Amino acid sequence: MLNYFANPRRFMKLSGILTPWMAGATLILAGAGLYLGLFASPADYQQGETVRIMYVHVPAAWMALFCYTGLAISAAVGLIWKHPVADVAARASAPIGACFTFLALFTGALWGKPMWGTWWVWDARLTSMLVLFFLYLGYMALNSAFDDPQRGTKASAILAMVGFVNVPIIKFSVDWWNTLHQPASILRMDGPTIHPDMLWPLFLMIGAATAYYLWVLMLRMRRELTEGRVRARRQIQAEEAGA
Amino acid sequence: MTGFRAILERDLRLALRQGMDSVMVVMFFVIAVVLFPLGVGPEPNTLARIAPGVLWVAALLSVLLSLERLFHNDFEDGSLELMALSPPSLEIVVLAKVLAHWLVTGLPLIIAAPVLAILMNMPADGFALLILALLLGTPALSLIGAVGAALVLGSRRGGVLLALLILPLFIPVLIFGVGAVEAAIGGFPARAPLLLLGAIFAATLALCPWGAAAGLRQALE
Structure with missing residues (x-):
């Protein structure tokens, strides 16, 4: 399985088929989720209409963690098995994850102002999300800091694995510490605590965000692999012209 | 073990003969702390309130x-x-x-910290805990920092990059380090933050050498 996808050409073929499907899935899921979330679902008895921010905030926060997990796993696979496509996947995940993290922080602030009365509080969940954002930025900075791109890939892969300690801290920060942020309400041992009318649009939006990530990830990876091929072709041409 | 001692002695000898390293770090620590009374204003209660945080942040930046x-x-x-x-x-x-590295930079910081705590008007209850927390925290900082220092070897703009990579990872040490000192000043038990600091130290001692060695290996390839 791992070896099967180590061949960039095979990946290009498969992703060529999958990319339009992911694009379609993103549009359909986001369309349905937004309609249900913004128009068809009831306002919260306590939060009023601001509850609708949740339909963007929760998927973004979920994807921030999901992308980092994907990034760390790809980095580990690339480092351990010297897997070329995994390296590309790790590099391509970082900017997407950073955007989702920013979106989660931003929508959280927009929601926090009317509900908590403040844009920002320094509690465990918010702080650890901010750290995650810095980890993404550090990963991208380290990745591009070397003249030899191979070194950047390896150094940032190690950093990604070190930074992974933050992911469980974020997930469990609301349980370990007394925070202003509400505790988990979907992934719980005794079932979700949200009414189905709100749960459905939320699930649809999470699905949309995941499909969007896969879609953009494949686009970015395809671009980078194509770029590498163009560069190799040019090099050969230049050498032939010189000889 | 002989290899460990040889490298330790070599590094210490180099640091002592070239001299300035420890002095520079302590000087930076002192100046960074001294900026705060000038910036925030010399009101004693304000200074006492922010003293633990300022000392920890300055120590972090010096490391x-x-x-x-x-x-x-x-x-x-x-x-x-x-x-x-x-x-x-x-x-x-x-x-x-x-x-x-810790003997040359971390230890002088710990020796200088109580003096600066007096300048910052920190309540006397916090002194013992400040030293204890720094003793547990600064080695962890050096260990985490070693991973970052290994990763940025040979990069462009190494110093700034190192700060970007390492400072987010320093945050837990900062939180629990300040937490321990503030608990002691407020009259609460400082056991929990100290235990967490110890846990961080133990975990970094076990894990960071591997990470840093991996970083060095790929830098030497």
Whole structure:
């Protein structure tokens, strides 16, 4: 399985088929989720209409963690098995994850102002999300800091694995510490605590965000692999012209 | 073990003969702390309130400042490659260099901290805990920093990059370090934050040498 996808050409073929499907899935899921979330679902008895921010905030926060997990796993696979496509996947995940993290922080602030009365509080969940954002930025900075791109890939892969300690801290920060942020309400041992009318649009939006990530990830990876091929072709041409 | 001692002694001797390293770090620490009364205003109660945080942040930045040189000179003149080829594993080399780094920079900071705490008008209840927390926290900072210092070897703009990579990872040490001192000042038990600091130290001691050694290996390739 791992070896099967180590061949960039095979990946290009498969992703060529999958990319339009992911694009379609993103549009359909986001369309349905937004309609249900913004128009068809009831306002919260306590939060009023601001509850609708949740339909963007929760998927973004979920994807921030999901992308980092994907990034760390790809980095580990690339480092351990010297897997070329995994390296590309790790590099391509970082900017997407950073955007989702920013979106989660931003929508959280927009929601926090009317509900908590403040844009920002320094509690465990918010702080650890901010750290995650810095980890993404550090990963991208380290990745591009070397003249030899191979070194950047390896150094940032190690950093990604070190930074992974933050992911469980974020997930469990609301349980370990007394925070202003509400505790988990979907992934719980005794079932979700949200009414189905709100749960459905939320699930649809999470699905949309995941499909969007896969879609953009494949686009970015395809671009980078194509770029590498163009560069190799040019090099050969230049050498032939010189000889 | 002989390899560990040899590298430790070599690094300490180099630091002592070139002299300025410890002095510079402590000077930076002092000046960074002194800026706060000038910036915030010399009102004693305000200073006492922010003293633990200011001391910890300044200590953190001082460690960061010295970290860039942890492997840099040895990498430039090639001695790091010889160390990698020598019998002790690279993890042991990292541990020896981190210990030397802590003795040269971390320990002087801890000695200077109580003096600065007096300047910052920190309540006397916090002094013992401040030293204890720094004793547990600064080695962890050196260990985490070693990973970053190994990763940025040979990069463009190493110093700034190192700060970007390492400071987010320093945050837990900062939180629990300040937490311990503030608990002691407020009259609460400081056991929990101290235990967490100890846990961070133990975890970094076990894990960071591997990470730093992996970073050095790919830098030497």
